[in-house]
Amino acid sequence: MIEFQNVSVEYPGPIFGLNGVNLSVVQGEFLFLVGQTGSGKSTLLKLLIRELLATSGRVLLEGRDLSTITEAGIPSLRRQIGFVPQEIGLLPQKKVYENLMYAMRAAGHTRREARTRVPDLLDRFGLILRSDAYPRELSGGEQQRIAIARALVNNPKLLVADEPTGHLDPETSLDIISVLEQVNTRGTTVIMATHDFQTISAFQRRVVRLEHGRVISDEFGLGGAGA
Amino acid sequence: MLDRIEFILEEAVVALRRNGLMTVSAISTAAIALLIFGGLGHTYLSLVTYLGSLQSEFELTVSIDGELSAGPKHKMAEELRTIPGVANVVLLPRDEEWRKYVEKQNLSEMYATQPNPFPDQFRVRLEKLEDADRVKAALLEHPNVLQEHGVRDAIKDRELAIGLLGLVRLVGGILIVLSFFAAGTLIYNTVRLTVMSRRNELRIMALVGASRATIRWPFLLEGGFQGAFGGLIAGLLLWGISAYIASQSINWLGLGRSAEMGFPAVPVILTLLVLGASLGILSAALSVRKYLRLGA
Numbered sequence: 001m002i003e004f005q006n007v008s009v010e011y012p013g014p015i016f017g018l019n020g021v022n023l024s025v026v027q028g029e030f031l032f033l034v035g036q037t038g039s040g041k042s043t044l045l046k047l048l049i050r051e052l053l054a055t056s057g058r059v060l061l062e063g064r065d066l067s068t069i070t071e072a073g074i075p076s077l078r079r080q081i082g083f084v085p086q087e088i089g090l091l092p093q094k095k096v097y098e099n100l101m102y103a104m105r106a107a108g109h110t111r112r113e114a115r116t117r118v119p120d121l122l123d124r125f126g127l128i129l130r131s132d133a134y135p136r137e138l139s140g141g142e143q144q145r146i147a148i149a150r151a152l153v154n155n156p157k158l159l160v161a162d163e164p165t166g167h168l169d170p171e172t173s174l175d176i177i178s179v180l181e182q183v184n185t186r187g188t189t190v191i192m193a194t195h196d197f198q199t200i201s202a203f204q205r206r207v208v209r210l211e212h213g214r215v216i217s218d219e220f221g222l223g224g225a226g227a
Numbered sequence: 228m229l230d231r232i233e234f235i236l237e238e239a240v241v242a243l244r245r246n247g248l249m250t251v252s253a254i255s256t257a258a259i260a261l262l263i264f265g266g267l268g269h270t271y272l273s274l275v276t277y278l279g280s281l282q283s284e285f286e287l288t289v290s291i292d293g294e295l296s297a298g299p300k301h302k303m304a305e306e307l308r309t310i311p312g313v314a315n316v317v318l319l320p321r322d323e324e325w326r327k328y329v330e331k332q333n334l335s336e337m338y339a340t341q342p343n344p345f346p347d348q349f350r351v352r353l354e355k356l357e358d359a360d361r362v363k364a365a366l367l368e369h370p371n372v373l374q375e376h377g378v379r380d381a382i383k384d385r386e387l388a389i390g391l392l393g394l395v396r397l398v399g400g401i402l403i404v405l406s407f408f409a410a411g412t413l414i415y416n417t418v419r420l421t422v423m424s425r426r427n428e429l430r431i432m433a434l435v436g437a438s439r440a441t442i443r444w445p446f447l448l449e450g451g452f453q454g455a456f457g458g459l460i461a462g463l464l465l466w467g468i469s470a471y472i473a474s475q476s477i478n479w480l481g482l483g484r485s486a487e488m489g490f491p492a493v494p495v496i497l498t499l500l501v502l503g504a505s506l507g508i509l510s511a512a513l514s515v516r517k518y519l520r521l522g523a
Contacts, residue, residue, distance in 0.1 A: 108438060
């Protein structure tokens with residue numbers, strides 16, 4: 001489904017965001033992308049949603065080279081990928097329900113479609129009773145659930161989460177990863193970037209470790225490598 | 228489609244409300260710019276029309292002092308014809324002139340029933356332009372010719388109007404460019420502020436795959452509305468100012484010399500509105516183009 005072929009991203013300096021990364025992800029996989037701050041996790045995710053372009057190498061999504069996508073084609077690409085950004089970014093002046101409605105309508109869905117799908121999403125994430133609450137009235141975990149639900153408004157085949165547990169306590173972090181696993185069980189490929197080795201050690205999933213823009217290990221389970 | 232338009236309009240309204248004071252200042256500046264443009268444009272066109280309506284350089288207009296009956300008027304016309312350099316003389320009856328004036332200026336019924344301020348006049352055609360001063364002096368010697376401003380020619384008026392046209396073109400050109408630049412910059416900055424204050428929404432839109440049109444159109448509408456509203460205000464102000472000047476023009480300029488004050492309200496207001504909207508959309512498009520890139 002996803003193919004990184006000898007991908008490098010060079011920032012002015014020059015500093016390598018990624019340096020010769022080769023990586024394949026198949027449809028339906030759940031993958032943790034781990035590494036310290038500055039290791040290249042966010043850079044790799046931004047390549048997928050075409051916020052960045054590789055300086056060299058190729059990034060393929062379902063066989064399509066993402067560098068060939070024009071500015072006008074980016075919205076269509078992003079409707080295929082759900083992205084949970086590092087900053088949760090819920091709209092504070094809108095209620096939970098309205099936050100999801102807004103995302104759906106912005107993505108091009110009609111009001112009628114949104115009215116059908118939003119309650120489903122809220123129910124699926126256990127937030128139906130909180131739909132009239134404002135984001136400030138929610139816990140960190142609940143806010144993150146909403147951000148994940150929002151990333152799923154287009155029913156994407158791929159969900160990418162950048163440090164979704166970054167600001168959460170360990171217990172809530174485990175809960176959020178479980179939510180992502182539930183999403184994965186429905187067939188959605190999930191890539192989650194994190195620097196939290198401790199939390200992910202509880203899950204037996206594929207773990208790709210990045211350091212200074214290079215893949216230094218790619219194995220099933222953390223195996224105590226950096227914990 | 229309607230659903231999409233509704234969403235975009237909702238977003239545009241949110242954008243306008245978000246920057247209350249900046250929106251007001253952008254609208255005011257657009258109004259001032261368009262008022263200058265409209266005012267100078269109207270003045271310029273009025274001058275051109277005035278120039279066209281001025282009598283031929285070979286003609287003089289002679290006003291009769293007091294009222295004369297038909298017989299003495301014909302006798303006077305004959306006497307004027309005998310002056311050397313005069314080609315012919317035509318009587319301009321005061322009632323006819325007043326009726327034409329009321330029609331031309333589109334004055335109200337009430338205004339038209341006021342006492343006729345026009346005197347009876349003669350149009351005196353010259354054989355040669357060089358004779359103008361000599362013939363004028365000879366006409367003024369006639370006992371029935373009004374002494375003060377009794378003989379008028381269009382030569383000085385024409386020169387003045389042509390000079391004014393040049394000035395309006397030059398000063399107007401500079402003022403219009405400067406004021407449009409100021410209005411455009413303010414709309415640009417207001418839209419930019421909206422973009423900045425709505426970073427969160429824009430980020431969400433970009434991430435969920437909102438189309439470029441969905442993201443950009445609310446901002447273009449915001450700029451377009453600011454410009455159009457400015458244009459509407461400018462048009463209404465110009466209408467008011469023009470009506471005031473028209474009502475005062477007879478006192479200031481005298482009936483025969485009053486400028487063409489007719490104001491085509493609907494076309495002018497519509498033109499300023501469309502021009503304002505175009506200026507706003509253009510400024511917003513430049514602002515959005517710079518700050519709303521979706522990808523690398």
